[in-house]
Amino acid sequence: MKLLDTHLYEQGAPDDLRHLINYIARAGKYISHAIQIGDDLGLAGSNNASGEDQLALDVLSDKLIEDNLMICRLVSTAISEEKDEPIHCKCKGKDCTAKYSVAYDPLDGSSLVDANLSIGSIFSIVAGDGFVGKTGRDQVAALYIVYGPRTTLTYTMGKGTHEFTLNDVGEFELTDEAIKLKPSAKHFAPGNLRAITQNENYKAIVHRYMDEQYTLRYSGGMAPDINHMLVKREGIFMYPAYSPKYPEGKLRLLFECNPFSFIVEQAGGASHTGQMPVMDVEITEPHQRTPIFVGSVEEVEKVVGGLK
Ligand code: FDP
Numbered sequence: 001m002k003l004l005d006t007h008l009y010e011q012g013a014p015d016d017l018r019h020l021i022n023y024i025a026r027a028g029k030y031i032s033h034a035i036q037i038g039d040d041l042g043l044a045g046s047n048n049a050s051g052e053d054q055l056a057l058d059v060l061s062d063k064l065i066e067d068n069l070m071i072c073r074l075v076s077t078a079i080s081e082e083k084d085e086p087i088h089c090k091c092k093g094k095d096c097t098a099k100y101s102v103a104y105d106p107l108d109g110s111s112l113v114d115a116n117l118s119i120g121s122i123f124s125i126v127a128g129d130g131f132v133g134k135t136g137r138d139q140v141a142a143l144y145i146v147y148g149p150r151t152t153l154t155y156t157m158g159k160g161t162h163e164f165t166l167n168d169v170g171e172f173e174l175t176d177e178a179i180k181l182k183p184s185a186k187h188f189a190p191g192n193l194r195a196i197t198q199n200e201n202y203k204a205i206v207h208r209y210m211d212e213q214y215t216l217r218y219s220g221g222m223a224p225d226i227n228h229m230l231v232k233r234e235g236i237f238m239y240p241a242y243s244p245k246y247p248e249g250k251l252r253l254l255f256e257c258n259p260f261s262f263i264v265e266q267a268g269g270a271s272h273t274g275q276m277p278v279m280d281v282e283i284t285e286p287h288q289r290t291p292i293f294v295g296s297v298e299e300v301e302k303v304v305g306g307l308k
Contacts, residue, residue, distance in 0.1 A: 109221025120223025136279030
């Protein structure tokens with residue numbers, strides 16, 4: 001048995017990064033518990049930074065993560081997908097020990113929660129204060145937690161991609177090390193199918209996957225969909241732009257696309273906007289969106305070629 005903390009130590013994580021990831025994992029355990037026992041799966045009566053309705057669980061998950069990030073005294077700036085404004089370390093300026101910034105989506109795919117489908121939390125970590133002007137390549141670590149029949153945590157800090165499962169005594173235990181994606185796939189996850197009405201190339205790509213009898217695996221939650229790909233060792237997830245509703249795509253560079261791109265690249269996969277690798281896109285504002293095509297290398301190459 002190998003626990004998350006030991007794995008981070010053996011991978012050479014600096015102590016403060018190891019502690020930070022442990023605090024994030026702790027928030028994940030509380031969220032996992034809240035989902036299991038929660039009887040309030042309804043709306044919170046508030047909106048998030050993008051004007052979407054918030055669930056009570058969105059608000060609770062956001063708070064659990066924020067609390068853990070703030071008490072660890074390692075986070076200079078925390079940015080939540082649920083909020084307009086970043087949160088800053090309270091001790092800033094006075095012998096501040098906070099070295100990292102964390103961007104997070106507290107409950108990705110939360111519209112699936114009442115239907116009892118899997119959902120997740122996603123985290124992107126960079127050194128220094130804030131994200132604007134940086135790219136996904138500046139990430140020192142990224143991780144996501146999936147809350148399904150089991151709770152799993154998958155992380156990278158640039159030394160491969162590794163999966164842990166929450167055990168009966170509340171520890172994340174190593175269940176899959178150095179995950180490697182095959183270059184080609186049998187599964188496809190075509191998000192935003194409305195885009196085929198505007199984009200002939202995307203239509204042709206989707207039709208090719210159907211003609212070639214790929215198996216559809218799209219749950220409506222990016223975290224479980226990317227997790228499916230990593231567990232099955234192959235796949236492609238796509239979410240193109242669609243005007244006027246999502247002219248830059250729906251998914252957020254900072255909260256979703258960068259962390260998943262880092263995790264998938266570290267598993268030998270690729271991730272592209274259609275114009276450039278996702279992780280090379282400069283972050284200009286926290287809620288920036290981007291199209292994304294991510295997964296097995298040859299599939300991403302074929303799709304990007306087909307989009308031109
Ligand atoms: P959700 O809005 O439910 O949080 O992050 C946005 C996201 O879910 C992704 O997890 C998911 O892949 C995508 O939106 C689903 O979008 P569609 O409803 O357009 O399929």
